[in-house]
Amino acid sequence: MIDAKKAPVPGAFFISKQVGSLGPVAVATLLALLTLIPVAVVASAMLHPDQTIWDHLWHHVLPELLVNTLWLALGVSIGVSVLGTGLAWLTAACEFPGRKFFSWALLLPLALPAYVTAFVWIGLLDFTGVLPTWLRESWGITQLPPIRSRGGVILVMILALYPYVYLTARAAFQGQGRRLLEAAQSLGISRRRAFFKIALPMARPGIVAGLSLALMETLADFGTVSVFNYNTFTTAIYQAWFSMFSLPAASQLATILICFVLALVTLEQLSRNGARYATSARGGGGARRIVLSGANALMATSAAGLVFLLAFVIPIGQLLAWTHNVMATDLDARYLDFAWHSLMLAGLGAVLVVSLALALAYAQRLRPTPAMQFSARLATIGYALPGAVLAVGFYIPVAGLDNLIIDAYRDSTGEEIGQILGGTLAVMLLAYCARFLAVGFGPVETGLARITRGMDEAAQVLGTTGLKRLFRVHLPMLRAPLLAATALAFVDIMKELPITLMTRPFGWDTLATRVFEMTSEGEWERAALPAVAICLVGLLPIFFLVKHSDART
Amino acid sequence: MLALDHVAQSYGSKPVLSDVSFVLSPGQIGCLLGPSGCGKTTALRLIAGFEKLSAGEIRIGAEIVSHPGHSLAPEQRRVGLVFQDYALFPHLSVEQNIAFGLSALPATDRRMRVAEMLDLVGLDHEATAYPHQLSGGQQQRVALARALAPRPRLLLLDEPFSNLDVELREKLSLEVRDILKQEAITALLVTHDQHEAFAMADVIGVMNKGVIQQWDTPYNLYHQPTNRFVADFVGQGVLLTGNVLNSRQVEIALGVLEGKVDGECSEEGGCVKCEKGCQVDVLIRPDDIIHDDSSLLMAEVERKAFRGSDFLYTLKLPGGGHVLAQVDSHHNHAIGERIGIRLGIDHVVAFRK
Numbered sequence: 001m002i003d004a005k006k007a008p009v010p011g012a013f014f015i016s017k018q019v020g021s022l023g024p025v026a027v028a029t030l031l032a033l034l035t036l037i038p039v040a041v042v043a044s045a046m047l048h049p050d051q052t053i054w055d056h057l058w059h060h061v062l063p064e065l066l067v068n069t070l071w072l073a074l075g076v077s078i079g080v081s082v083l084g085t086g087l088a089w090l091t092a093a094c095e096f097p098g099r100k101f102f103s104w105a106l107l108l109p110l111a112l113p114a115y116v117t118a119f120v121w122i123g124l125l126d127f128t129g130v131l132p133t134w135l136r137e138s139w140g141i142t143q144l145p146p147i148r149s150r151g152g153v154i155l156v157m158i159l160a161l162y163p164y165v166y167l168t169a170r171a172a173f174q175g176q177g178r179r180l181l182e183a184a185q186s187l188g189i190s191r192r193r194a195f196f197k198i199a200l201p202m203a204r205p206g207i208v209a210g211l212s213l214a215l216m217e218t219l220a221d222f223g224t225v226s227v228f229n230y231n232t233f234t235t236a237i238y239q240a241w242f243s244m245f246s247l248p249a250a251s252q253l254a255t256i257l258i259c260f261v262l263a264l265v266t267l268e269q270l271s272r273n274g275a276r277y278a279t280s281a282r283g284g285g286g287a288r289r290i291v292l293s294g295a296n297a298l299m300a301t302s303a304a305g306l307v308f309l310l311a312f313v314i315p316i317g318q319l320l321a322w323t324h325n326v327m328a329t330d331l332d333a334r335y336l337d338f339a340w341h342s343l344m345l346a347g348l349g350a351v352l353v354v355s356l357a358l359a360l361a362y363a364q365r366l367r368p369t370p371a372m373q374f375s376a377r378l379a380t381i382g383y384a385l386p387g388a389v390l391a392v393g394f395y396i397p398v399a400g401l402d403n404l405i406i407d408a409y410r411d412s413t414g415e416e417i418g419q420i421l422g423g424t425l426a427v428m429l430l431a432y433c434a435r436f437l438a439v440g441f442g443p444v445e446t447g448l449a450r451i452t453r454g455m456d457e458a459a460q461v462l463g464t465t466g467l468k469r470l471f472r473v474h475l476p477m478l479r480a481p482l483l484a485a486t487a488l489a490f491v492d493i494m495k496e497l498p499i500t501l502m503t504r505p506f507g508w509d510t511l512a513t514r515v516f517e518m519t520s521e522g523e524w525e526r527a528a529l530p531a532v533a534i535c536l537v538g539l540l541p542i543f544f545l546v547k548h549s550d551a552r553t
Numbered sequence: 554m555l556a557l558d559h560v561a562q563s564y565g566s567k568p569v570l571s572d573v574s575f576v577l578s579p580g581q582i583g584c585l586l587g588p589s590g591c592g593k594t595t596a597l598r599l600i601a602g603f604e605k606l607s608a609g610e611i612r613i614g615a616e617i618v619s620h621p622g623h624s625l626a627p628e629q630r631r632v633g634l635v636f637q638d639y640a641l642f643p644h645l646s647v648e649q650n651i652a653f654g655l656s657a658l659p660a661t662d663r664r665m666r667v668a669e670m671l672d673l674v675g676l677d678h679e680a681t682a683y684p685h686q687l688s689g690g691q692q693q694r695v696a697l698a699r700a701l702a703p704r705p706r707l708l709l710l711d712e713p714f715s716n717l718d719v720e721l722r723e724k725l726s727l728e729v730r731d732i733l734k735q736e737a738i739t740a741l742l743v744t745h746d747q748h749e750a751f752a753m754a755d756v757i758g759v760m761n762k763g764v765i766q767q768w769d770t771p772y773n774l775y776h777q778p779t780n781r782f783v784a785d786f787v788g789q790g791v792l793l794t795g796n797v798l799n800s801r802q803v804e805i806a807l808g809v810l811e812g813k814v815d816g817e818c819s820e821e822g823g824c825v826k827c828e829k830g831c832q833v834d835v836l837i838r839p840d841d842i843i844h845d846d847s848s849l850l851m852a853e854v855e856r857k858a859f860r861g862s863d864f865l866y867t868l869k870l871p872g873g874g875h876v877l878a879q880v881d882s883h884h885n886h887a888i889g890e891r892i893g894i895r896l897g898i899d900h901v902v903a904f905r906k
Contacts, residue, residue, distance in 0.1 A: 179636060179638065179640045180640050180642060182601075182603055182627070182634070182636075182640070183634065183636060183640040183641075183642070183699075184628075184642075184653070185602075185603075185626070185627040185628045186601060186627055186628070186630075186632060186633065186634035186700070186709075187628075187633075187653050187654030187699070187700075187703060188628045188629070188631070188654050188657075188703060189628055189653070189654070189656075190626070190628050191628075197653075198642060201644050202642075202643065202644050
């Protein structure tokens with residue numbers, strides 16, 4: 001009998017050479033630089049702080065920013081945790097009228113960028129808005145809490161971001177199965193108490209994961225707080241950039257924001273490593289739900305319905321109504337340009353992001369060393385970096401490079417040329433890749449993990465290796481994850497605001513920047529038209545998500 | 554201690570249990586044994602209170618815990634439950650798991666009871682470990698300790714050893730039996746594994762299609778099965794056609810069997826006294842066939858399975874038909890060889906055709 005281990009495997013030499021080469025390391029290192037460079041650039045501004053700028057920031061800007069940011073983070077944390085976890089528990093473990101519908105419907109607000117939800121609610125509730133006007137004229141009620149307030153911005157952010165916690169908490173609750181709750185019951189603990197003693201502590205890692213995502217979005221948010229005129233670090237960076245033309249000030253603000261983000265990333269990592277509860281007792285399925293009846297059922301349905309109404313139905317309905325009003329007068333040739341710019345950027349960015357993600361996932365697979373894993377973590381941590389920070393972080397080195405080239409050209413030819421990279425899409429695309437690499441990497445990595453070593457080896461002994469294996473085995477099996485990754489990245493780029501706004505070539509507008517422009521002038525109706533387009537495209541990946549998250553069961 | 558009285562349950566129109574009745578006296582270990590889908594797990598879940606019955610009643614002690622229209626909540630039944638997958642709380646340590654059902658006790662009593670339980674199952678050194686750090690057997694013992702800690706009136710075990718490998722399974726089932734006996738716990742086990750059932754239980758109910766086929770001691774189930782299902786499901790053996798000569802004699806291909814012919818029950822027709830000349834199927838266990846070189850009755854070895862201490866031979870009888878024979882492992886015969894056998898039956902088990 002031939003010893004299988006010693007028998008020459010076709011292509012084995014090629015494989016070992018490939019694994020031994022520096023390719024995977026180079027890929028991972030380059031992609032890690034994608035996040036390291038902007039952070040280093042921005043942070044280096046702290047090495048030589050300009051005393052006058054720093055004094056100005058310290059006395060006039062920072063106190064307000066810190067207070068605003070902390071309040072916003074605190075309010076949103078509490079709000080999304082309670083709302084997300086509560087709704088997740090209701091739809092995952094209880095039975096009430098409409099549960100099946102709400103299971104997936106409560107995810108739909110993910111399609112609305114927070115800044116869209118924000119301007120719709122301001123349009124509705126501002127002094128000249130529909131509701132206050134009606135209350136004033138019909139009932140004489142004039143004393144309403146102002147929507148443009150700290151409370152208002154927190155509420156809108158909660159409505160826009162609770163689905164992150166809802167999604168992860170729901171997955172956690174469903175993963176628990178009913179066996180553990182039955183075990184608790186057999187030990188004399190009622191189901192109500194078992195929720196707090198078993199279900200909630202076990203779902204904690206999932207809840208914290210969703211919460212940290214929501215908080216990263218909060219810190220990175222630029223559009224929503226701008227609409228509310230609520231000053232945070234991102235708006236301050238934008239103002240430093242465009243009003244003060246001060247790159248050092250923008251950099252210093254960005255560095256402080258990065259410190260917040262790092263704290264959050266650390267928290268998220270701790271929650272990931274600390275407690276991933278392995279349990280064999282997942283049995284029992286979701287068949288046996290707590291059946292709510294009477295007043296409880298009514299309350300559950302009303303709560304889910306109210307959230308759905310406030311976070312999705314009313315904003316979408318109002319957007320469509322406004323769009324209808326301005327359709328005839330506002331929809332003109334410029335919109336072709338906006339839409340084309342948006343689609344092109346999102347398409348280009350998504351393909352770039354997914355290609356890089358695939359390269360990274362592959363590199364990690366070929367060389368599963370701790371160093372590689374660390375590089376991959378670094379490369380994908382860009383999702384935590386706010387767009388405003390990335391814009392600054394990439395603009396400075398690219399502009400520097402431009403100046404070098406211009407100088408060199410002048411020195412050698414004596415002629416002047418304009419900037420080469422600065423006015424192109426290069427900075428924008430670089431920043432997108434850094435920010436959204438994780439969005440593409442997640443599905444691709446999971447998909448690749450499903451292709452087992454055994455399949456690789458089977459292909460190998462059948463003589464299919466290297467690129468041939470990639471095209472004949474891996475890519476066909478990765479089709480669904482690649483599609484999902486592309487769709488997610490596409491939508492995220494299309495919604496993206498600060499990077500696009502800060503680094504686009506002059507006068508080059510997209511749907512998102514058009515929304516921003518119109519909202520900053522208070523033209524809600526005219527902002528609705530481009531916003532509707534973004535939301536409709538945004539619904540696409542939600543359907544992916546619903547399909548794959550078994551949210552329908 | 555536990556009594557089921559004409560209990561029935563159905564999912565929609567599909568009956569899952571019909572007319573299940575049995576009684577466990579204090580300190581007794583009972584077992585429901587049957588193939589998957591026979592309803593044994595449903596019976597267990599009814600007793601625990603996770604399902605509602607459609608007819609009959611269940612009593613624990615003197616208290617009626619289930620009857621149609623009423624079901625005491627599981628957490629109020631004081632019934633301990635050991636799950637097939639153990640269902641240990643992964644976020645709690647071993648001692649926290651054991652203490653989980655003791656929240657009503659003052660802290661000092663609770664600590665004492667936990668220590669007592671750890672000692673009972675021999676896990677004193679693993680008190681602060683987490684479930685995922687334990688082996689399968691240790692997890693099993695934690696599950697047992699956790700269920701016993703609140704001093705339940707009754708302990709239910711759902712396929713408790715099925716996740717363990719065979720060797721550990723045997724060792725642990727004896728160990729668990731010792732613990733239950735030592736603590737005088739009334740317990741009910743459900744399993745599809747007869748070895749587990751035999752090792753653990755004082756009394757066993759063999760179930761099929763939602764009905765208890767026979768409620769008896771392990772010895773009687775093996776030696777005096779009352780119907781074909783039990784005869785087939787418990788132990789090995791074959792049925793040979795026989796001719797009743799009189800109430801004390803049956804003739805089969807191997808000769809005439811002496812003994813009381815009292816198992817003349819057909820599956821459908823109930824027990825009818827079998828007169829002379831009626832046809833029956835006689836159960837022949839592998840240990841009923843004795844290998845004897847001096848015997849004139851010869852059979853041909855058709856298959857053999859070496860089982861360590863013995864061989865299980867499948868023998869072809871001269872007049873057709875097969876029997877199984879359990880033969881000492883020194884007697885190694887080749888396939889095709891003819892060996893001498895004789896019958897060693899002291900009790901005739903026969904079912905009417």
